[in-house]
Amino acid sequence: RGSDAPWLxxxxxPGIDLEAGETLTIRFVDGVAIGQWQxxxxxxxxxxxxxxxxxxxxxxxxxxxxxxxxxxPAGSWVLQARLFRADERGDGLTYxxxxxx
Numbered sequence: 011r012g013s014d015a016p017w018l019x020x021x022x023x024p025g026i027d028l029e030a031g032e033t034l035t036i037r038f039v040d041g042v043a044i045g046q047w048q049x050x051x052x053x054x055x056x057x058x059x060x061x062x063x064x065x066x067x068x069x070x071x072x073x074x075x076x077x078x079x080x081x082x083p084a085g086s087w088v089l090q091a092r093l094f095r096a097d098e099r100g101d102g103l104t105y106x107x108x109x110x111x
Contacts, residue, residue, distance in 0.1 A: 032080065042075070042097055065089070083110065089105065
């Protein structure tokens with residue numbers, strides 16, 4: 011789910027269940043390459059995004075069409091990903107409610 015809000019709480023997001031050790035692949039729906047990116051993670055109990063921490067990820071090459079994130083630690087989390095388009099036509103901010111056993 012995307013929004014221009016400063017943070018979306020866990021309870022407002024559709025849930026995704028991941029297995030321990032599983033990674034996420036994030037991309038633009040139109041397939042454009044990713045220029046820069048930032049991924050943040052906060053506990054589900056953090057309703058304002060005050061306890062975020064950066065999440066490492068990786069891309070294949072300097073202008074890849076997808077980003078791989080994780081694996082994430084066990085628990086319930088809000089994951090926020092901000093991807094900037096390599097064609098400099100803007101960026102996208104998306105949130106997920108993620109649970110990892």
